[in-house]
Amino acid sequence: MRRSTRICLIAVSMLMGLALVVNQGRAQEKATGRLFVFVGSASKPAMEEAKKAFEAANPGIRLDISYGGSGTLLNQMLLEQIGDVYVPGSDDFMDKAEKKGAVDPLTRRVICWLVPAIIVPKGNPKKVHGLEDLARPGVQIGLAKAGAVCLGDISEEILAAAGLTEKVKKNVVTYALSCEDTAHLAELGEVDAIIGWEVFGAWAPEKVEVVRLPATYAGRARNIPAAVSTFSRQPRLAGKFVSFLTSIEAKKIFQARGYAIRKPVFQAPGTKPSK
Numbered sequence: 001m002r003r004s005t006r007i008c009l010i011a012v013s014m015l016m017g018l019a020l021v022v023n024q025g026r027a028q029e030k031a032t033g034r035l036f037v038f039v040g041s042a043s044k045p046a047m048e049e050a051k052k053a054f055e056a057a058n059p060g061i062r063l064d065i066s067y068g069g070s071g072t073l074l075n076q077m078l079l080e081q082i083g084d085v086y087v088p089g090s091d092d093f094m095d096k097a098e099k100k101g102a103v104d105p106l107t108r109r110v111i112c113w114l115v116p117a118i119i120v121p122k123g124n125p126k127k128v129h130g131l132e133d134l135a136r137p138g139v140q141i142g143l144a145k146a147g148a149v150c151l152g153d154i155s156e157e158i159l160a161a162a163g164l165t166e167k168v169k170k171n172v173v174t175y176a177l178s179c180e181d182t183a184h185l186a187e188l189g190e191v192d193a194i195i196g197w198e199v200f201g202a203w204a205p206e207k208v209e210v211v212r213l214p215a216t217y218a219g220r221a222r223n224i225p226a227a228v229s230t231f232s233r234q235p236r237l238a239g240k241f242v243s244f245l246t247s248i249e250a251k252k253i254f255q256a257r258g259y260a261i262r263k264p265v266f267q268a269p270g271t272k273p274s275k
Contacts, residue, residue: 033061033237038077040070040089040150041180042114043224045203046257047087053253054244061237069149069178077102083229084238087245089179090114090150090222103227107239109246112259115221116154118211119186119196126192129211131158134193135167142185142194145175150222151182155195158217183208202258215266223263 039047044067051063066073070088074097077083086103088094091110097103120128126139134141144152152175159165173191176182183200185191187207201210212218226245228238244250251261 033234035061035063035084035234035238035241036082037063037065037085037087037241038073038083038229039065039067039087040073040093040224041067041178042070042089042151042197042199043087043111043254043259044180046112046254046259049253049257050245050250053249054241057244058240061241063241067178067180069145071096071148071150072177074100074102077229077231081231084232084234085226085241086229087111087224087226088150089224090154091225092153092222093150094225094227097227101230103229104235105227107228107235107242108225109227109242110223110225111245111250112254112261113221113223113263114197114199115218115260115264116151116158117196117198117201117213117218118193119183119200119208120193120211121186121189122207122209124209124211128193131162131164131168131213131217134171134195135164136171139171139193140173140191141168141171142174142176142182142191143172144179144182144195145177148177149179149182151179151196154220154222157220158195158213161217199258218264219266221260221264221266224259 047065051065055061055063070090070093074093077086078100086097094108098105118128128134128139133139143155146152146156159168174185176185182194182196183203186194187204198210201208226242228235228242232238255261
């Protein structure tokens with residue numbers, strides 16, 4: 001065998017060995033990993049199911065999810081510079097995360113939509129049928145805390161637009177630090193009404209009722225987005241989870257839990273529905 005032929009065979013063998021090592025490494029990366037995900041509690045019921053589905057399809061990947069108020073979670077991410085995926089309860093907090101450099105904007109995706117509404121205990125004992133009723137003497141109100149929870153910001157916007165901020169605040173007896181805690185206020189009958197999301201009615205239909213708002217206010221619907229954190233040390237795996245959250249399988253999970261998977265369309269007052 002010629003010397004040049006022998007050298008070529010050795011080089012090919014080395015390249016094949018290197019390719020095998022690389023492929024084994026990629027297979028191992030694909031099969032194993034641990035992601036730390038910050039999730040606004042507005043999506044908790046569906047996210048728990050999505051977590052199970054994702055881990056079942058990817059046995060080597062584990063998701064550690066921290067739920068809470070979107071603003072509180074974002075502050076934690078920035079302070080500790082940790083996290084692989086951020087899923088706030090609304091798009092405005094994702095905007096803040098982008099501005100503060102906490103997420104990669106190119107990875108941002110929309111999962112589902114939330115529509116604001118009044119949520120009351122089953123039977124609606126105080127007969128709350130609209131925003132004006134929240135200002136009635138003797139009606140105890142619970143709100144999400146603005147700045148810490150996206151729902152709190154939306155509540156303030158709605159009350160300001162209705163010109164009821166000061167009147168309703170006189171009736172507010174507590175401020176919750178997450179969407180989940182806000183929903184519990186109505187579920188447990190600790191207040192007579194909250195401003196929440198329509199989906200809260202699907203969380204506990206046996207305990208609460210939904211009082212829908214006019215399009216003027218319900219039209220302030222927000223989307224729940226997801227994005228890869230800039231602090232992630234495994235952005236490829238993080239991106240895989242974000243992609244899953246926008247898959248057909250995940251959307252079915254969210255839809256079954258009462259979330260809107262398409263942007264809601266509201267008719268302006270005095271207009272006829274389009275054909």
